[in-house]
Amino acid sequence: MLYREAGDYKTSYAKDNQTFPIKFDRVAYYVLLFVAFCVVPFFINDYWANAVLVPFLIYVIATLGLNILIGYCGQLSLGTGGFMAVGAFASYKLMTAFPDVSIIIHILIAGGITALVGMLFGLPSLRIKGFYLAVATLAAQFFLVWLFNRVPWFYNYSASGQISAPERTVLGINVTGPNVDAWAQYMVCLVFVVACVWLARNLTRGNLGRSWMAIRDMDIAAEIIGVNPLKAKLTAFGVSSFFIGIAGALLFTVYLGAAEVGEAFGISKSFLVLFMVIIGGLGSILGSFLGAAFMVLMPVLLKNVLVGGMGWPTDVAAHFQFVIVGGLIVAFLIMEPHGLAQLWRVAKEKLRLWPFPH
Amino acid sequence: MNEMTDNSTVGYMTDDGRQIGGTMMEMKNITLRFGGVVAIEDISFDIHEGEIRAIIGPNGAGKSSMLNVISGFYHPQEGEVWFHGTKRPTTRPYKVAQQGIARTFQNIALFKGMSTLDNIMTGRMTKMKSSMLSQAIWWGKAASEEAEHREKVEEIIDFLEIQAIRKTPVGRLPYGMQKRVELGRALAAEPKLLLLDEPMAGMNVEEKEDMSRFILDVNDEFGTTIALIEHDMGVVMDISDRVVVMDYGKKIGDGTPAEVLANQDVIDAYLGVSHD
Amino acid sequence: MSANFYYGVEVFLNGLMAGVMYSLVALGFVLIFKASGIFNYAQGVMALFAAMTLVGIQNGQVPFAHLINAIFGTHVKEFGWHVPAFLAILLTIGVMILFAFIVERYVLKHLVNQEPIILFMATIGLAYFMEGFGDLMWGSEIKKLDVGIPQGGNTWIEESTAFLGGEEFYGFYIDSLDIVAAIVAILLVASLVLFSQYTKTGRALRAVADDHQAALSVGISLRTIWVIVWSIAGFVALVAGIMWGSKSGVQFSLSLIALKALPVLMLGGFTSIPGAIVGGLIIGVGEKMFEFLIGAPFLGGATENWFAYVLALLFLVFRPQGLFGEKIIERV
Numbered sequence: 001m002l003y004r005e006a007g008d009y010k011t012s013y014a015k016d017n018q019t020f021p022i023k024f025d026r027v028a029y030y031v032l033l034f035v036a037f038c039v040v041p042f043f044i045n046d047y048w049a050n051a052v053l054v055p056f057l058i059y060v061i062a063t064l065g066l067n068i069l070i071g072y073c074g075q076l077s078l079g080t081g082g083f084m085a086v087g088a089f090a091s092y093k094l095m096t097a098f099p100d101v102s103i104i105i106h107i108l109i110a111g112g113i114t115a116l117v118g119m120l121f122g123l124p125s126l127r128i129k130g131f132y133l134a135v136a137t138l139a140a141q142f143f144l145v146w147l148f149n150r151v152p153w154f155y156n157y158s159a160s161g162q163i164s165a166p167e168r169t170v171l172g173i174n175v176t177g178p179n180v181d182a183w184a185q186y187m188v189c190l191v192f193v194v195a196c197v198w199l200a201r202n203l204t205r206g207n208l209g210r211s212w213m214a215i216r217d218m219d220i221a222a223e224i225i226g227v228n229p230l231k232a233k234l235t236a237f238g239v240s241s242f243f244i245g246i247a248g249a250l251l252f253t254v255y256l257g258a259a260e261v262g263e264a265f266g267i268s269k270s271f272l273v274l275f276m277v278i279i280g281g282l283g284s285i286l287g288s289f290l291g292a293a294f295m296v297l298m299p300v301l302l303k304n305v306l307v308g309g310m311g312w313p314t315d316v317a318a319h320f321q322f323v324i325v326g327g328l329i330v331a332f333l334i335m336e337p338h339g340l341a342q343l344w345r346v347a348k349e350k351l352r353l354w355p356f357p358h
Numbered sequence: 359m360n361e362m363t364d365n366s367t368v369g370y371m372t373d374d375g376r377q378i379g380g381t382m383m384e385m386k387n388i389t390l391r392f393g394g395v396v397a398i399e400d401i402s403f404d405i406h407e408g409e410i411r412a413i414i415g416p417n418g419a420g421k422s423s424m425l426n427v428i429s430g431f432y433h434p435q436e437g438e439v440w441f442h443g444t445k446r447p448t449t450r451p452y453k454v455a456q457q458g459i460a461r462t463f464q465n466i467a468l469f470k471g472m473s474t475l476d477n478i479m480t481g482r483m484t485k486m487k488s489s490m491l492s493q494a495i496w497w498g499k500a501a502s503e504e505a506e507h508r509e510k511v512e513e514i515i516d517f518l519e520i521q522a523i524r525k526t527p528v529g530r531l532p533y534g535m536q537k538r539v540e541l542g543r544a545l546a547a548e549p550k551l552l553l554l555d556e557p558m559a560g561m562n563v564e565e566k567e568d569m570s571r572f573i574l575d576v577n578d579e580f581g582t583t584i585a586l587i588e589h590d591m592g593v594v595m596d597i598s599d600r601v602v603v604m605d606y607g608k609k610i611g612d613g614t615p616a617e618v619l620a621n622q623d624v625i626d627a628y629l630g631v632s633h634d
Numbered sequence: 635m636s637a638n639f640y641y642g643v644e645v646f647l648n649g650l651m652a653g654v655m656y657s658l659v660a661l662g663f664v665l666i667f668k669a670s671g672i673f674n675y676a677q678g679v680m681a682l683f684a685a686m687t688l689v690g691i692q693n694g695q696v697p698f699a700h701l702i703n704a705i706f707g708t709h710v711k712e713f714g715w716h717v718p719a720f721l722a723i724l725l726t727i728g729v730m731i732l733f734a735f736i737v738e739r740y741v742l743k744h745l746v747n748q749e750p751i752i753l754f755m756a757t758i759g760l761a762y763f764m765e766g767f768g769d770l771m772w773g774s775e776i777k778k779l780d781v782g783i784p785q786g787g788n789t790w791i792e793e794s795t796a797f798l799g800g801e802e803f804y805g806f807y808i809d810s811l812d813i814v815a816a817i818v819a820i821l822l823v824a825s826l827v828l829f830s831q832y833t834k835t836g837r838a839l840r841a842v843a844d845d846h847q848a849a850l851s852v853g854i855s856l857r858t859i860w861v862i863v864w865s866i867a868g869f870v871a872l873v874a875g876i877m878w879g880s881k882s883g884v885q886f887s888l889s890l891i892a893l894k895a896l897p898v899l900m901l902g903g904f905t906s907i908p909g910a911i912v913g914g915l916i917i918g919v920g921e922k923m924f925e926f927l928i929g930a931p932f933l934g935g936a937t938e939n940w941f942a943y944v945l946a947l948l949f950l951v952f953r954p955q956g957l958f959g960e961k962i963i964e965r966v
Contacts, residue, residue: 012505013504013505013508013509014501014504014505017504017508070751074751076751076754124947124950124951127950127951127954128950128951128954130750130751131673131750131751131754132900132950132954134754135896135897135899135900135943135946135947135950136943136946136947136950138893138896138943139940139943139944139946139947142939142940142943143940143943143944145939146936146937146939146940149936150933150934150935150936151934199494199495202493202494202495202496202500203490203493203494206488206493206496206500206504207479207482207483207486207488207493207500207503207504208490208493210472210476210479210480210483211480211483213469213471213472213476214469214472214480214483216469216471217468217469217470217471217472218467218468218469218470220431220467221463221467221468221469222469222480223431223450223451223452223455224429224430224431224451224452224454224455224461225452225455225460225461225480225481225483225543225544225547226452226455226456226483226484226547227452227480227483228452229452235490267890267893271758271762274755274758275759278755283471310704310705311704312704312705313700313704315700315769315774316700316701316704316770319766319767319769319770319774320766320770321766322762322763322765322766322767322769323762323763323766323767323770324766325759325762325763325766326759326760326761326762326763326764326765326766327759327763328759329755329756329758329759329762329763330741330756330759330760330763333745333748333752333755333756333759334741334744334745334756337748337752
């Protein structure tokens with residue numbers, strides 16, 4: 001009764017195409033934005049920022065990027081960790097070389113550089129498909145990690161091979177470094193998230209998005225009706241890597257502060273983001289949020305329950321986490337291959353009819 | 359057979375008084391091989407502007423392969439394809455689509471992850487010109503183009519009477535509806551040449567009449583040239599202007615439906631005789 | 635010829651040996667892919683799990699010891715007995731067959747008609763699950779695996795080849811374990827090829843690999859075949875686990891071998907048993923030779939991390955179906 005479309009008709013194609021056609025959704029969305037921007041910063045503390053909100057926001061961006069590549073365009077990639085490393089190291093080199101330029105600009109340029117690298121490693125997608133392509137992206141993953149490990153120029157010849165984010169400010173407020181406030185970290189990431197989601201939404205609802213989905217669903221037929229496969233696949237790699245690079249840069253500068261490439265950006269990172277995409281729902285922007293939330297919250301929850309509540313040793317809890325994540329992935333793929341986002345959609349469908357059964 | 363060079367630019371008048379234009383597309387000595395298998399052997403025929411050309415023959419004759427050659431998906435080892443008087447170089451299928459050739463597929467090739475509306479919108483691919491940047495910020499050309507093409511697509515939806523399933527994901531539609539949506543996607547490209555691969559497959563008499571009506575309307579209202587593969591001889595006789603008959607990769611008949619029906623080779627290979 | 639040349643030859647020979655080890659893992663992939671079209675990412679973890687189970691049974695470990703201790707506050711660790719290697723291997727095979735049953739019933743059966751990408755991701759999920767499960771069951775510390783395979787540089791070979799290459803060269807250093815692995819791999823491949831070509835079940839396997847529906851229509855039980863295939867793959871995983879585990883101990887990194895098997899498969903084709911061997915040899919030799927000739931002297935070393943993938947990638951660009959795979963003809 002509350003959640004309905006009755007009486008809500010559209011008088012133009014633009015209105016028909018909008019993101020939230022149901023009024024209830026629109027209002028809820030604005031409320032959510034208000035809470036995110038104007039309420040949370042006042043209540044956030046270090047623990048919540050570091051354990052939950054900041055990594056959540058950063059992984060939303062990465063998941064969005066990978067979702068564009070896998071969920072919308074159907075190109076499987078296991079190189080996410082490597083591309084995040086490109087974003088991180090690019091931002092590091094830029095920040096140390098041009099200390100007077102704003103970090104925001106550096107992060108954006110780092111995203112651009114990652115986009116170019118992504119398109120380069122995406123070239124094989126023109127000849128290779130399916131999981132053959134996944135293996136090709138593994139080449140990118142391992143090569144990039146090796147590169148940032150072995151070529152000292154990338155970490156400014158430091159003895160440890162680690163990179164550390166120098167202190168930077170935005171509008172006079174610290175966003176990186178040891179003295180940063182929780183709310184500042186949160187706000188920077190939030191702004192990037194909103195911008196990325198806006199870009200992603202626009203691209204996926206337009207012609208480019210349709211060409212991606214056409215390639216995903218039936219690439220031969222897509223080409224026959226006029227989709228240029230080179231353009232579609234490379235733009236998918238490019239846009240996806242742009243987002244992933246930004247996520248990597250943010251992960252390094254705002255969240256971790258210091259990173260060693262093997263630990264922070266190894267193959268397990270690629271799988272982590274892949275799981276977020278699958279559990280959240282392939283080809284869905286909402287799904288990217290849900291998947292990232294799930295994979296960020298779950299370890300925190302498990303740790304609090306198993307270790308804090310039941311007193312289990314941390315390694316047992318860690319193994320348990322693997323069991324649960326793996327089991328859930330299989331369960332999701334069996335029951336709902338379209339992930340949490342689909343469950344949400346089905347729930348909304350039912351809500352539209354409520355309290356009537358059909 | 360040597361009609362190809364004789365009527366090269368001259369049209370003709372059909373029996374029921376329609377004026378057909380000059381040659382639009384010519385296949386010259388096409389041979390297509392897959393490893394050791396010869397799918398098409400030295401076939402030549404032409405398609406005139408504005409006509410409805412049927413390609414018939416038993417299963418495995420190479421008809422779909424011929425359509426694939428016309429679409430630019432298969433590249434014949436020998437022979438040439440001439441479109442509007444110029445030889446077509448070996449090119450990728452999406453460029454062929456840009457030249458104004460659209461098609462439907464024997465086993466429906468709709469994009470199952472998208473709705474009817476989105477599928478037909480993909481048919482406008484060759485007409486949409488806004489840049490990626492413009493789409494990313496949804497400003498200017500991208501937004502207005504989207505509405506403009508949406509209007510055109512809605513016309514096609516009206517024409518095919520599929521308004522009710524506009525937002526349904528096509529995977530959920532019944533077979534007959536999917537075929538109509540696929541036709542809509544092909545029409546959305548406003549093609550000069552429309553290729554239909556067994557558009558009536560799996561349909562009952564009523565559905566076939568609907569589909570025939572659509573095909574004739576498309577040819578009549580939009581002037582689209584149509585080449586179709588079809589097994590139902592009644593349909594072929596009723597709606598096509600000229601017919602090509604293929605068997606085991608070779609051409610065994612070419613002419614008006616009446617001429618082809620009377621051709622002994624065609625009768626032996628495909629039609630058979632009625633036993634009274 | 636200089637000592638350096640013979641060192642090069644030694645690297646080549648060791649590359650062949652490494653290649654054989656990769657092939658052992660790749661074989662499991664090929665089997666499952668041939669029969670069910672699934673690319674089983676969990677194959678590497680299966681090797682790890684099989685090795686862990688073997689060690690656990692041999693040493694009389696209590697399964698789920700840590701978990702039990704955590705819940706009940708006890709301190710159990712071992713039963714105190716030792717099981718001889720041969721019996722332990724048999725019991726482990728039994729465990730792997732049980733595993734095959736469970737996977738078929740709870741995972742494969744439900745995913746029959748899904749697209750390959752979904753199936754692949756399901757096996758990734760399975761891999762993570764098995765990893766955590768294996769750690770919970772047997773503990774994640776490094777274990778030594780010993781079933782009596784000779785290890786260490788083979789002194790007979792070393793001594794008999796020492797005469798080559800002058801004073802600087804001390805004879806080819808080739809690990810006895812690698813030689814045993816090579817022999818085992820050849821026997822395994824031979825028996826698998828014979829099995830698939832000449833037995834009724836082997837024929838059924840090939841039928842299922844080609845067309846599920848058609849196989850069903852001639853009365854082949856898909857589910858039985860899948861259990862058989864996953865059991866065989868489990869056995870192959872055990873062999874691989876024994877070889878690799880004996881060499882470097884049973885630990886997490888064993889599961890990463892799966893990742894190395896991928897370039898092997900790309901080269902050899904996903905559906906060819908001999909291809910798994912040839913692909914493995916090419917990757918093994920390629921990796922080691924590249925590192926020896928170019929990686930160590932010019933690029934700072936450790937190129938083995940990525941060279942295999944780049945090699946396979948280049949190969950794929952020019953021959954998408956691999957060396958022995960079936961040529962893909964697309965129809966529309």
